[in-house]
Amino acid sequence: MTTPCVLVFAGLDPSGGAGIAADIGAIAAQGAHALPVVTALTVQDNNRVHEVVPVNTALLARQAAVLVERFAVKAVKIGIPGSRANAEAIAAVLALLRARDPALPVVLDPVLASGHGDLLGHGDALHALAPLLALATVLVPNLPEAGRIGPLPGAHVLVTGGHGAGDAVRNDWHGAGGEARSWSWPRLAGQFHGSGCTLAAAIAARLARGDGVEQALERAQAYCHAALAQSFAIGPGQRIPRRQPAFETIPFETPHPTTGAMQP
Template identity: 40%
Template sequence: MHQRPQVLILSGLDPSGGAGIQADIQAVTALGCHPLPVLSCLTVQDTRNVYGAEAVDPDLIRRQLDCLDADTPIHAIKTGALGSAAVVEVLAAFARKHAAIPLVVDPVIKAAGGGDLADDELVAAMKAELFPLARVITPNGIELAQLGGSGDEASSAQSLIDAGCAGVLATGGHGDGPAIINRLFRAGAPVQEWTIDRHGGEYHGTGCTLAAGIAAGLAQGRSLETAIERSQYLVSCAIQQALRVGQGQPVPDRGVPLVAS
């Protein structure tokens, strides 16, 4: 027998298999870690859009977290679509109890097709309860503007840092230039950026993949910068051989064997 670093994942179920908890499981596994998946919400979703979402009972989630905590080591935590403010409160209580475990928050608010995955109460709970506990949050451009209150990337990131975020990775997958640029903002530190070539348009589940891969790197004891770089490499490989699953966005092929050094 052998062991791998373990990543606790709280995310929603995407029936198309493109985003959500399946993307997280695949990304964490591809980068050499073992996933501990806990469903936070169920969605009516395909590769084109989200048409509905229902949160899992927060008490059931609390019981699952307590059960895992009593049995297995947890080396990092990654969140995606959380379903309700009550689920956020359960997770925040768990994260405060385990403050030494790095937390990566992907603040999923809207699907690429425009469908809502978070109401105002959930967004407010994430900002107040989860963001101050996270090693890094990973909003895309649309989410960053909504969370930070400005269309200017740097201004919105600074607003979130001023409110208690340790790190904001502004992801560039929703842009339309020749390159995808991901920028890391942290208090008192210069902005760092990573660039990869853009292949075609947008892909279903790249944000989930990136955030989950970062959590895997942190679970292995790597620096945040190295974790971002390795995860971005995974995303780049996965979109270069994307799958045609449905009639909407292509799905990154995270099934390719890849354990980056």
């Protein structure tokens, strides 16, 4: 048996809190392996993004081509493409993979801006994402992103409620087949760098390991909440989720989706 691989397209965060670094940690924690393709280099810390430089599109495509030729990709996770051209190159890779496996799960974290509103690519972020939206199996937008993107027929959409108010964070699942479910998690104090990356990557890893969509969403949310609850500081400002292996953070229990209490 081989460890299931998740092909990842995301930006490089030199603070180590978000982007590719977060994806690798969260995927490994689920017992899967990340195949990371960097879409953009960034100048950022744990609070602000100062500059984003997309990688060369041809280089991105060559990296991905070698990986998909060599390894059996069981899921794909996409963060920022960096540019429209990179998104189109990623879409071409997905077309090749879907020709081999039409059911291949693709998880898209449609990051349109940082938590402070900093741009994460060249040009309009939604325009850059357009080639990928119709290819997503699971979309994980926050409330502002969901408002800009609108409904996406045929995709599972988990709208995260971290931008809302109140003592609880409510995440709403709108299923591709009409399914609907909400989870409520206790709102944790402070702000976190890379929480969305952690959640989306964990979902992709759970799908790669064979979970159904609802089970993957539930397990990934429980894992992400635990990672945030055990977060650590590397300096002033946003904290870093502690992306420990799932069997350490959630041994044999998960928080109750309504109360947050631990349950078998």
